[in-house]
Amino acid sequence: MELKTARGTRWVSIAGDPIIDTAGRFEGFRGVGSDITEIRHTQERLTHLANVDVLSGLPNRGRVRQLLGEALRQATVGNVPCAIMFLDLDGFKPVNDTFGHPKGDAVLQAVAKRLVEQVGSDGHVGRMGGDEFAIVVTDAQSRKKVEMLADAIIRSVAEPYMIDQTEIRIGVSIGCAFGPIDGATVDDLILKADLALYQAKDAGRGVAKYFSAELQSEQDDRVRLETDLRNAIAAKQFHLMFQPLVSARTQNLIGFEALIRWNHPQRGLIPPPVFIPVAEESGLMGAIGEWVIDEACRAIASWPEPITVAINISPKQIVMPSLPNMVSQALSRYRVPGNRLELEVTEGVFLGAENATLDTLKRLRALGVGIALDDFGTGYSSIGYLNKAVFHKLKIDGSFVREAGTRPENVAIIQSIVQLAKSFRMNVTAEGVETAEDFERMRDLGVDTIQGYLFGRPLSYDRANQMVRGLDQQRKAG
Template identity: 40%
Template sequence: MMLSQDWRRFTESLPNNVYASVVNSLFDNLNTLIAGMVSASIAAFITAWKTSSRPLLICAILLTVIGICRSIDMIGYRLRGDVSTKRAAKRWEVHYAIGAGAYSAALGFWWLISFLTTSDSFVQLLCAAITIGYACGTSGRNYGVPNVVTLQIVCTCVPLAFAMLARGDVYYIILACFILPFFFALKKIASSLNQTLLKAVISAEDVTLLAGRLDAALNNMPQGLCMVGGDSRIVVANGQFAQILGLDPQVPRVGARITEVLVECIRSGLFSASAAGRIVSDFKANMEQRTSGRMHAETQAGRTFAVTFQPTGNGGSVLLLEDITERRSAEAKIKHLASYDALTGLPNRTFFRSQMDRALSLMRRSTDQSALLFVDLDEFKQINDTMGHPTGDALLCAVADRLQRIVRETDVIGRFGGDEFVVLQSPVGAPEEAAALAKRVVETLSEPYEIEGHQLIVGASIGIAMTGQHEVDADHLLRNADMALYRAKAEGRGTWCFFEPEMDVTARARRTLESDLRKALADESFQIFFQPLVNIRTGRVSTCEALLRWTHPERGMVSPAEFVPVAEEMGIINELGVWVLRKACQECAAWPTDVRVAVNLSSMQFRRGNMTGTVREALWAAGLPAERLEVEITESVLLQDTEATRVTLTQLHDLGVRISLDDFGTGYSSLSYLHSFPLQKVKIDRSFLQGIQNGGRSLTLLRGVARMSDELGMSVAIEGVETQEQLDLVAAEPSITEVQGFLFSPAVSSSRIRELLQSDMTAATKVA
């Protein structure tokens, strides 16, 4: 038979385990079912015997056969019934519904036959009693599936009502009318029992699920948990509690006293008697005061446990046990890392600063002084870059070891990062003591180092600041020592220098210059001047070199030699260079198409920026062909990272940009670069012009360099041409194509260079 759509939708919404419990309730009352079916079969045979009616005999046999089949089906369910899936549960539900429907129909048919074929009151009464009793039993036995109850009541009560109506007797008709409310009453009872069953099953499942989750949570939490009652006996203990303590899982059993667990811990050697006594004391205090608490317990094996007490509402307490040994070890390491340099083991800036405060505080109570030595290694960067960072790190550790050997126990050494070390010399009676220590440091650190099979040599420059008679704080002392170090490096390195008040004035001026530079960059207060390069053969301007100029609002024109190095140290030279490149390209776009613009690129721009991308963007923004841009680089660019620089220059060359080597002859190995890099022009430094008017070696050297460059396929330009005599000598050399200098024009503004380019420059002197 087919179940109703409503019941199907309802069963689909039930969880598998709940639906399985519902189906299981149908097959749960085998004994009562068999008893009812046996009673009905006996009654049916009695009615057949008393009336000698063949139809009633057939009904009795049919009831017996169906009853036997139902009994076999129910026994089969108990033996091999599988309701692990909804599909299997539905199959057994259908089995039961078919059997119940068939039996109810046979019972109703027996009742109908007895009323239609006989007038025996005993037979009719017996049939009615059995049928009504079966209907009542159905609602109490099959309430788990309301559809089955409805089916059985309809199959039994409808034939009963029909038979009574068929008799035509008024009393039978009255009885038939009572069948309908009886039907609804049984159905209502079955529905109520069904809801009760479902609620009970779902509640039981929820309790089981909650218990399972709680058990899983307790036994999978990283801490050990033990709940004790008001009598200090264990109520609950998870597996981690015994595992952390290293005890047998049966020791912290339910009902045992917590003191028994501690006794076992002492017996196993986990805790000493004193440690266990302290735990008991703290536990009792928390139990009596009903307060939460936390304590640390040290084991005899060196482990650390954290024990947390939390009172409960019933006078008991919850104990949380956690092994925090590794956490404490990690905290100690973190604390050490926060105070000491990870590489050298010396105090870092933060910890050294606190030690300085303490030392200076003690010095204020005496007449002694303190000296701060700011030590910076000379040429360390070159070693780090050429030999690699592992070698550089090993060298720093060796330097730290030497410093520790030459200072006193009262002195403090720190590392501020990189190759910067600081020494707080305290106490110091006179500046001569600080100078003597500085001398020892310079001499000791300058001795050769054996690092990984290499002999390395570095120097040291030191700035010294004294506390003096005036109170100074740590920051002030560090700042003074830093300024003194700056002076020592400026004086040639490998030496030491004491702080002097005028250094502060110089430092303030530099800080002001740095601030003004940042503001000028933000406001674009810089200007670009252009100095032309003249083609000797045509007498016309072929290229204009872009030169950065800065007119300070108070100081007037500031020399690039003053502010460009500061911009490089500040790290803004890259932004400044990009700005110059863009402005120069925009200006060149307004010039005659046969004139190029030359822009100087610093080594820092090559290290920090995507030079190829920057140039491409500047050309695109200005709408300038790449062939009209010439980038000038110095030998310092080629010395940084040869392979990376070669790749960048090759990319620029492929883009169409001309590449010029500026200030040729002022470096150390320029000749080796002329054939290694994609250079197209060489600008010979003005120093080569000195004395050429006298002939001799100066003129020979100039001509030799020019011819060599020309034979390598590069055009040659001469810088610093200031006299007609120099021009005549240079022009006599056919390998030289361009000249630049005050003889033609100094660096001029963009408006002035446009006027020069518009004029008909038929001779070099006419340009001037």
């Protein structure tokens, strides 16, 4: 309930029961009210954060997808094409390496400003992360106009930047696709723009390329990857790597996050961001996910308590009705208690059938399994789901952690996340902790668990096992 007071607007949560006299007449209500204004303000800040990139102030990756979806729907209905441009800065990494991250951040902010000035009212500029930007052009009927915009952007970005009296020069490569001509869905259009961007990079950078039939050969490669992926399951070409999780208070090992790897017999190591989307699109995620769950439980069974293992569950998996049974069977098979397994999901799981998703998460929690909300605050806003008694942990994305040392607003964001988590009795894990300063800052902010290269890179099972056994021997000796 919203109340206007002398101190301004306040928000109050009210709960009560009806009062019935001895004659059965209704006399009113008796209840209690709680001032939830600060919680609501925190939620509003995080909702804003969920759609905005902190560094540039531009729409973030999740919001860009939403904007592209809206433009694509309008293009389909109005028969006026839209376009998506993916931009990747050329020569930006040496800027960070040579001048440091503060100057690198200043360059990114300057690039964002120039892009907004060039695009104007013709579209929306967003930051996808790192040195990658995107532009959604709502009216791309004139291909020549889009090409002229791309050329103007390339010239603008190439102009020198004066940062603290230091002249810095970079460039930009652009990949573009038109909807619904090149792709009828957001994912398809993004894929086509990505292919065009790769071509721009290969062409020497500093140019704009547009999706064409010639790029379809890239799609043919994806088909071959899918075939190899099907064979990989039967050939047991997957393995898990284990990244340590440590207590912020004691710095003791408390568990691992298990990360899948694919060692292709011809291509070598293929990273998850390459093959997981293919697995999801081709319906192979169920089989791969079942293997990961089984292997994780096998590892847990070989280690003493309280060592836990966390695994990632994709949005495609979470809507599978068989997932809770799959997890239950694996726990029973290896005689592992549910509280030693943790499933990590991202905010994207709430984009589909939310009721089915919540039902699945509740069935998993009933097994004692922990549910962590990964990369909290970087994607879609799911704050409303935090009070569903489903999640037991929030994970702060590494980008917030790494930039907290130079950006006070990131510290404020992390404080808000920790405060929100504690109000829902959840633990907080900080990812991407790479320095002692990062660790001390996260610990002092109230984070419970630390993950990052400071305490260990992903390890093979044998190396992780050595770490666990060494710790176990120390405990027994103590």
